[in-house]
Structure formats: C-alpha cells, structure tokens
Amino acid sequence: MATATIDLEALRIRELAERRYKFIDRKWDLMFWVTAGFVVGAAANITHLLFAGDWDFWTDWKDRQWWMTITPFATIIIPSALQYIQWRAWRFPTGATYTAVCLFFCTWIGRLLQWKYFINMPINFVWSATWIPAGILTDYVLLKSRSFILTSLIGSAVWTMGFWMSNYIMQLPYLQPTRFMGHTLTVADVQGIGYIRAQTPEYLRVIEHGSLRTFLQETQYVSLAFGTTLCVFGYWVGQFLGRRLAVWPILKYLKQY
C-alpha cells in the first residue's frame, strides 16, 4: 500500500515534470540563463577581484604559497551559492560549472579588451586562470552525493586540487629559470620586471618569501592542504549566501506544496 502511494506520488511529480506550458516556452529559459549569466559573472568576478585579484592577474604573482591558498577560497563562494540555488530550484548540478563559465567570459573579456587591446599588455602575462575543470568536478560530487555536507568536504578538496592542477599546466612555462640582470629568475619574474607596472612595485607582491614553517620544504602541498580547509569555509559562506540571501526571500513569496 505504502509502495503504491509512493509510486503514485512519483507519477504525479513525473507528470508535473513532463507537463508542457503554453506561455512558458524555451525563450523564457534562454532569457533566464543569459540574463543570469551577467549577474553571476559579475558576482563571481567581484568576489574574485576583492579577495584574490592580483594573485590571479599576473604570472609573477601566481606563486605556490598564496595563490593556491587564497584563490580557491575566494572563488568557491559564488559557485557554492549557485550550486544551492540551482539544485534547490531545478535539481541541476550545474552551479559551479555555470559560475566558472560566466567567470571565464567575464575575465577573458576584461583581459582581452582592457589589458591586451587598450594598453597592449601581453596576454601571456595577464591571462586569467580557469575554474571550469574544478567546477565540473565539484558539480559531479553534488550530482553523485546529493549532499551539500559531502560536497563541502569532498567538493572543496576537488575544487582546490582541480584549480591547482588545471592552472599549473598553464603556469609551468613561466616558471622556467633564466639569468636576467645577473640573477637567476623565472620567466614570470622577468615579465614582472620587464613589463612595467608603474603603480605596482615589485615589493607589493604577496608571494612566497620563505619561512621556517614549511613542512619538509614542501610549501606547495602545505598550501594546498590549507587552501582546501579554507575552501570548506568558503563553501559554507557561499551556502549562507545562497540559502539566506537568495532562496529564502524568494520562498517567502512562492507557493509551497
């Protein structure tokens, strides 16, 4: 009897899902996704610039200590909020990927128009990182787990590692050593010295200067571990934003069944 009730309930919901509405057609869906793209891209970009702007802007800031610690935390906030919103509203495991794609367009339009075209900075010095592989992996964790707690734990680790591995591929050429002005430097350092940023003196770089607190000199892995922990925190900041600032006010005016 109970099974029959459940099946009936499932059938009712299935019918709802398959129902076609006369006045709510695909154009509205398209308009929604495109319009939301601007809002999400702007929100993600602002958060990114506020917390991790310079690290993700110049190759000579993309270090193995701070870049990996700060950027995953800064950039998980909006994807997390979007994961909640899109899962809550449509059961779409798309929040992180959608944010990553919006951020991709926002950052690349900015880099190409403002930095490459207007002031002619070489794009290989000011390229934007990509969050898309990390977003796909994090969305996959949500799809399989259907749990925000598990996604915050596993997804945050996946987000940090995915971000590091995918962007390290692009950063590696710029970590090749050379001799420049009588010193051993990386290509990224040479870019930072050569392409003059008048109001960004070199001493402003917040990068690894060395310390006694590295674990067996493995700065990279210590940073990744710490970055993952921070990322879990950032994930719940995003959940708060999604739950309390986005969905909760809407639900107050939405009919509940």
Place this chain on the structure above:
Amino acid sequence: MRRFILTALVALLGAAAMTGLRTTSVSAHGEIAQEGFVRMEAVGWWDVRFSRSDLTQNDNMVISGTTKLLETWPSNMSNGNPEICYLTVVEPGARFVLVDRKINGMESPQSFFCSKGSVYNFSMTLRARDPGNWHVHPALAVKESGTLIGPGQYVNINSSPSGFSFPITLLNGKSIDVESYGTWLVLGFSAITLVLGMWWLLYWTVPGGVKRTITRLRVANELPLNQDGGPAVGIITRRDHRHMAYITGAAVVLTGVGFLWASSHYSGNIPLQVQWVKPPAPPVQAQLATAQATDAIYDTASDTLKIETTVTNTAKSPVTVSAFRTGNLTFLNPIAGLPHGDYEYQMKVSPEGTIEPGQTGKVTISLPGDVLRKQELLPLGQAQYVVAGVLELTDADGNRNFDTINTSLNPTST
C-alpha cells in the same frame, strides 16, 4: 526574431566602435596630485638624463641620474624610516620593456633595501616596445608610502617592420621571446576547458527541450533537498549520470594528462624568485660647504617664494649656489646654466657671486610662484607649511655639493 538580430548587430557595432577608441598618448601621470610638501621632503632628483628621445621598436634607451631619500623624509610615511624601495619607470602602459637596472653600479632586478639620507645613482635600460609618443619618468616607489615621480620627457617610438620582440635564453639553453612565450598553451587549454564547461551546461539547459528550467522549479519544489526523485520521477536519469561521468572523465583526463605532460615538458622549473639587493654606497664626494635654510617667505605681491639660507664654505675655493631642486623640479642659477626640458626653470640668487673659502654668507633664492603653483609645490592650505629640497653648490673646478635644506613656510606678504 528579426528585431532581436538587428538589436544584436547594433550592439556589436557599438562595441566594435568603442574598442576603436584607443588611447594614443598620456601627458600626465598624477605627480601633482600628491601633496607638495610630501614631494619636497621625501625624495630629491638630479642629473636625470634620457640617452635618446627618438627610437625605433627594439632600440634601447638609457635613463640615468641620481635620486636621494632626503634627510627630511616625512615622519608620517613608512614610519619615518623607509626601508624597501623600488626604482621604476612611470609611463602610459608597458610602452617600453625594462631590460637592465643598476643602482650604484649593482644589478637590481627587483626591490632594494634603502635608507633615509642615502644617495642612489641609477641607470635603467629600456627597450622600445609600442610605437607612439610617450611621456616617461623615472620614479622611486617606497614601501608603505607610494611612488614619487622624477622629471620626465616625451620619447618617440617609431614602428619597425619586424615588430617588437623580447628575447631571452632559458637556463636549459632554449631561446624564447617573452612577448609571446606560452600564449598558445594558455589560450588553447582555456578554450578546451570552455568547451567542456559549455557541454556540461548545454546538456542540462537545452538537451532538445527535455529539461526545462523555469517550469522545473515547481517539480523540484516537491522534493526534499537531498533527493532527486530517482528514475521514477525522472528529472535526473541514468542517462544523465552516464553523460556527466563522460564529461567529468574528460575533465580528469585533460587535467591529469595535461599536468603530467606540462611537468615533463617544462621540467626544471623553479618557484618565483625574490631577489632584493642592498646596493653599495656611492663614492663619497668632498664636502664643499654646508647650507641651512632659515626662513621661507611667499611674497604674494611679486608671486615669489624666497628661501633664505646660510651657506658656509668649507672648501679651499669659492663656491656658488648653482641650483635648487625640489620635488621633480630644478631651479637653476642663470650663471650656472640655462634650463632645458619641462622640469627646469630659472631662479634668482642674491647676492650674486661666490662665497669665499671659510666664509659664511646669507643667500636668498627666489623661485617663481607661478611655476610652483602649477606644479602644486606651494603647500598653501596643506597639512605642513614647509619648504624643502636640495641646494646644489659648485666650486670653481665644477665639483658639486648637495645639501638638503628645509624650513617653515611663511605665507604672509613681506
């Protein structure tokens, strides 16, 4: 639909027209936005020279000169004790590439340790990059204070048929052009990730109209948060899971294989480097005289700033007040030289003539008020009514002596 296409075309044309508005030249860099007394008290500049003013792409130009962190460095900047400095160039974007920088003869690729009262003889070699007429200054950035700009000039860069290149040799012997190195890896890898991301998104949002967005809200609203209803409800199907596994697998393979390939292809990499240096002290110059400012009066009637100084000649030959340098300006005594460039002006020295060995004399230098006002170096209405700068004294053999002077500014008419 036709209207939509038309609107999109107009928007695209508008955007394209806006991108055509390229900046061609900038003639100011905000140096007069900084408070006058700060610029006067903080840094002195002299003998700044540009080796060339007309170049072709890839030509080198050397900016040389001397800068000093004055003894009058303001107590409210860097806690009154500047320690980390960065000698740089202020220009409208990266129109030149810096290929060499020496401070007191030492190669200084990055920041350097500095101190109040120290003198730094510098040379910076710049390689012409972008065609155009650019205004260029040397500048000294000081940690926890800001960037102080020296005297500048326009430099013209003509285009070269071969364009610009920035060649260097890696430690593995490979020659690269920094201008384009690694660009295609960045663009190509980013584009591939975009394809994967779009694949993921389009699958959920427009798979043949099966998965709708807006109307699905009502369906999802029926289910507990941690459930998707399973196959019975069918909003997330086995096919969906399978498809997502493919894309996730592609992302993992792309990232993993890419990581292994890049690690192998670009082996021998090192972390970003921090190479701060402590330049040696420059050769000590003979002390010819001492100078002390006793008063500075701004005379509104003659629109002149008069600085009264007491000069004591400690050398064996007569000395002359040859110049006064403040901010990024130089005021020259006409008997010592004529001004040239945008940052040099004349001053009056009274009494004219020399100060004999062993004598102490009072010398008044008069600076034109209109120049100081234009350069915002008359600190009227600012937090400190002070005047400071470097007084240059020259003996008969051309030896020069640089004394930092400062005194309170009296703004009343005499």
